[in-house]
Amino acid sequence: MRLRRTKAKGAGNMNRRYQITSPIRFVAFLLIAMLLVISATIIVNGSDRGYGSDESTYTEIRIQSGDTLWDLAKEYGPSDEDVRKVVKRICNINGIVPEGLMPGQKIKIPNQL
Structure with missing residues (x-):
């Protein structure tokens, strides 16, 4: 890419x-620059999407009266993972907060890391 410098009149x-x-x-040059920006954006934003995206790695549970997210994480979650991390992952996967469970609601619980 060649640019030629020209002086504006009277501007020094x-x-x-x-x-x-x-x-x-x-x-x-513009096309290559745009492709690089788009590629970098896809790589940065899509880097964690494959984590646990397979439906077979989840157990779907229907919430019963008296169920807590902590109890469900202990019972159905991976046994070798800290329960706090399992609860956080369950909340992120389902878009919920631990206090917001309702009887009859269905949630996904990860089976493995």
């Missing part, structure tokens, strides 16, 4: 203008 060195000498190279 303060206001410089640049002129595109090769429009094809400029467009190619």
